[in-house]
Amino acid sequence: MSRFAGRLLRLQRISDDFAAMSFDLDAFLPYRLAVAATQVSRRFAARYEAQAGLSIPEWRVLAHLSRSGAVSVRDITARVNLDKSIVSRAAARLEGAGYLRKSGHGTDQRLVVLDLTDSGRALMDQLGCIADAFQAELLAELGDDAPAFRRALLKLGGPTD
């Protein structure tokens, strides 16, 4: 038995490789997803940083406001997947930069209503063009996989998680 020890170890090592396969991080979906998100986010930030030095939360708030019109912080928080504190601070910075204004709600004094200024709308028009161009670029890179990719993202990032 003892003279087979070395051979047994080799066999065990090999069988481990087949059985446990030690785990391949590069093929792990959550990892690939995180890496792709980071890369894409950086690429996009580089595009709009030239136009305005916005952070990602600021960008999201601005984009949502441009479509929803006047709306409360609470609504944005729910819609944009950001903590309310982040939305609050982003709104404060955007207000300081003159891109939106805050006003009280008529019937519910707890609510703070956010609305874009003309300056904010003008900025968002530019950023919207940049965003559309960037998205077109991404879609071109994805080619035929784009539709499935979009569906998959909706499944994974949907609100019912």
Place this chain on the structure above:
Amino acid sequence: MSRFAGRLLRLQRISDDFAAMSFDLDAFLPYRLAVAATQVSRRFAARYEAQAGLSIPEWRVLAHLSRSGAVSVRDITARVNLDKSIVSRAAARLEGAGYLRKSGHGTDQRLVVLDLTDSGRALMDQLGCIADAFQAELLAELGDDAPAFRRALLKLGGPTD
């Protein structure tokens, strides 16, 4: 004047909707990608947090080491898409927890070689099972879109960006 201003703004917004179509954040790929990545990352963290309170960088370093064997901090930063400072701190914590050892490189004293301890390998065996199970779950949710999704992630997050 304030009443006129409000009315003008409303009109302008409506015309913007027709002209520029304002931009739909919900359909914006970088946004969906970021949201999906956050959600999946949270779900996965909840799974392995029960086994060990690892941060994402610690998890990545551990996973990479389990496959690559003894390797320097520099190698890990390159393959794992993390800043070297983050890898350095993650390695320090993992060393403190007894999951890896640091040792000097024979010929190049600048390098710090990282290697898993038995404890680290044992932990990684468990985490690998959890990861595989979670990935299977994700693939089931994605269904037919899974292959295209994987291809797309590789295109977007590839090292050639």
Place this chain on the structure above:
DNA sequence: AAAATACCGTTGCAGGTGCAACGATGTCAA
């Protein structure tokens, strides 16, 4: 009506992240 409860937005705080600078080591050129 008064009290208890729930909700909204802000703020303080601990921890993580990204970047740049640093000391230490290695490499190359004069």
Place this chain on the structure above:
DNA sequence: TTGACATCGTTGCACCTGCAACGGTATTTT
């Protein structure tokens, strides 16, 4: 050989994020 330059890992620092607590307001209960 020596000096200039590059590389490696750590650390300091400013910023951002996530969470919890808070004051202020609405809603429900008694």
